[in-house]
Amino acid sequence: MKKISLLGATGSIGIQTLEVIRAHPEKFSIHALAFGKNVHKAMPLIKEFRPKLIVVQDEETKELVTKEVSETVVLSGSGGLIEASVADEVDVVVNAILGSVGLPATLKAIEAKKQVAIANKETLVTAGHLVMDAAKEHGVELLPVDSEHSAIYQSLNGENSRDINKLIITASGGSFRDKTREELEGVTVEDALNHPNWSMGAKITVDSATMMNKGLEVIEAHWLFNVPYDQIHVILHRESVIHSMVEYVDSSVIAQLGTPDMKVPIQYALTFPERSEVPAARHLNLEEIATLHFEKMDMERFPCLRMAFEAGRQGGSMPTVLNAANEEAVQLFLEGKISFLDIERHIEEALAEHTRIHNPDLSTILSIDEETRKRVRFHLN
Numbered sequence: 001m002k003k004i005s006l007l008g009a010t011g012s013i014g015i016q017t018l019e020v021i022r023a024h025p026e027k028f029s030i031h032a033l034a035f036g037k038n039v040h041k042a043m044p045l046i047k048e049f050r051p052k053l054i055v056v057q058d059e060e061t062k063e064l065v066t067k068e069v070s071e072t073v074v075l076s077g078s079g080g081l082i083e084a085s086v087a088d089e090v091d092v093v094v095n096a097i098l099g100s101v102g103l104p105a106t107l108k109a110i111e112a113k114k115q116v117a118i119a120n121k122e123t124l125v126t127a128g129h130l131v132m133d134a135a136k137e138h139g140v141e142l143l144p145v146d147s148e149h150s151a152i153y154q155s156l157n158g159e160n161s162r163d164i165n166k167l168i169i170t171a172s173g174g175s176f177r178d179k180t181r182e183e184l185e186g187v188t189v190e191d192a193l194n195h196p197n198w199s200m201g202a203k204i205t206v207d208s209a210t211m212m213n214k215g216l217e218v219i220e221a222h223w224l225f226n227v228p229y230d231q232i233h234v235i236l237h238r239e240s241v242i243h244s245m246v247e248y249v250d251s252s253v254i255a256q257l258g259t260p261d262m263k264v265p266i267q268y269a270l271t272f273p274e275r276s277e278v279p280a281a282r283h284l285n286l287e288e289i290a291t292l293h294f295e296k297m298d299m300e301r302f303p304c305l306r307m308a309f310e311a312g313r314q315g316g317s318m319p320t321v322l323n324a325a326n327e328e329a330v331q332l333f334l335e336g337k338i339s340f341l342d343i344e345r346h347i348e349e350a351l352a353e354h355t356r357i358h359n360p361d362l363s364t365i366l367s368i369d370e371e372t373r374k375r376v377r378f379h380l381n
């Protein structure tokens with residue numbers, strides 16, 4: 001029986017993680033549930049899974065929750081996320097929180113030698129070097145939840161990493177894949193949230209539409225699999241049937257395929273190296289699909305992907321700036337304060353104005369993250 005602390009319980013990945021846990025009561029139980037402010041969504045989950053610890057974003061939410069469940073410990077903020085991640089009883093931390101706010105708890109979970117199933121890609125983008133150094137030092141293997149990285153992890157199974165020629169990450173193209181740059185001028189939040197293949201949280205759905213999601217995934221793959229950027233390729237694959245591939249030196253390509261269902265990589269991260277049935281999974285019917293398409297990525301059409309490759313290659317504090325500017329700009333777009341194309345403009349400007357710091361430590365990363373967000377908000381007016 002694995003005891004789990006789930007960070008981001010009310011989100012798209014969090015809810016699907018709970019579906020997996022609910023389907024396998026003999027394998028998993030919940031120790032802690034952490035979420036932001038969505039008490040309405042959280043209360044039925046708290047009543048069903050009866051966590052020993054609840055963590056929320058702020059004091060106001062803590063008061064609301066405490067009134068409802070006076071017998072359960074409720075904590076708030078980064079300290080609370082860390083408590084949930086290091087508790088003695090916990091075997092696995094599922095980090096399904098949104099944004100770089102998940103970084104300190106991830107580092108503490110690794111230091112406490114917990115298994116970490118990581119969906120929270122912003123943490124790996126903002127401080128991949130710190131996370132991977134800590135994982136190496138404490139002998140912890142991070143289990144990827146992101147579908148492409150789970151596909152790569154599965155395609156690497158049993159292989160010698162020296163034999164990798166390249167990683168091939170597939171991109172659906174997102175909500176606007178068939179629009180020209182001119183046509184992007186007038187798109188709305190509602191249009192952006194209409195992903196062709198996946199049902200996900202708002203921020204990652206916008207990231208898919210700007211192609212920043214793929215950019216973040218390139219940096220995530222660089223850190224998780226220790227592969228240089230020149231050996232990471234992105235290909236447009238509109239069906240999202242092949243979730244990613246590994247090409248080996250002998251020219252063999254190994255891929256993982258499946259219907260677009262995040263419960264599959266979530267469960268694989270929790271049961272690895274074993275597999276079992278995924279609740280309500282639709283199996284792939286290749287005869288029905290009949291044709292798969294692949295197209296070359298156009299870096300001019302998708303400048304966010306270009307910027308992510310550049311920031312990743314430059315390294316140091318550049319990916320921290322890329323991520324923080326993107327998080328803030330996407331939030332402003334979702335709030336209706338900037339246009340879709342303003343997202344990439346804010347990121348480009350933030351990167352251009354930043355002077356790269358080599359090998360930043362945690363406090364430097366946290367302050368660059370905060371300064372970059374302030375800068376994006378400042379340039380709004």
Ligand SMILES: NC(=O)C1=CN([C@@H]2O[C@H](COP(=O)(O)OP(=O)(O)OC[C@H]3O[C@@H](n4cnc5c(N)ncnc54)[C@H](OP(=O)(O)O)[C@@H]3O)[C@@H](O)[C@H]2O)C=CC1
Nearest residue numbers: 008010011012013035036037038097098119120121200201
């Ligand atoms: N959705 C998907 O299919 C995929 C997502 N991912 C990655 O997984 C992560 C989560 O994505 P997704 O589930 O879509 O996001 P959602 O927006 O659906 O959920 C985010 C979760 O994080 C919580 N949260 C946000 N801020 C805080 C905070 N400061 N303190 C505590 N909790 C907080 C939210 O709480 P509340 O509800 O209260 O706001 C919510 O539970 C992201 O990094 C994303 O890139 C990766 C692959 C696929």
Ligand SMILES: CC(=O)[C@@H](O)[C@H](O)COP(=O)(O)O
Nearest residue numbers: 146147171172173174208213
């Ligand atoms: C489900 C998942 O892992 C997402 O990151 C997904 O990959 C988004 O799809 P695209 O970014 O390819 O549109």
Ligand SMILES: [Mn+2]
Nearest residue numbers: 146147148217
């Ligand atoms: Mn993905």
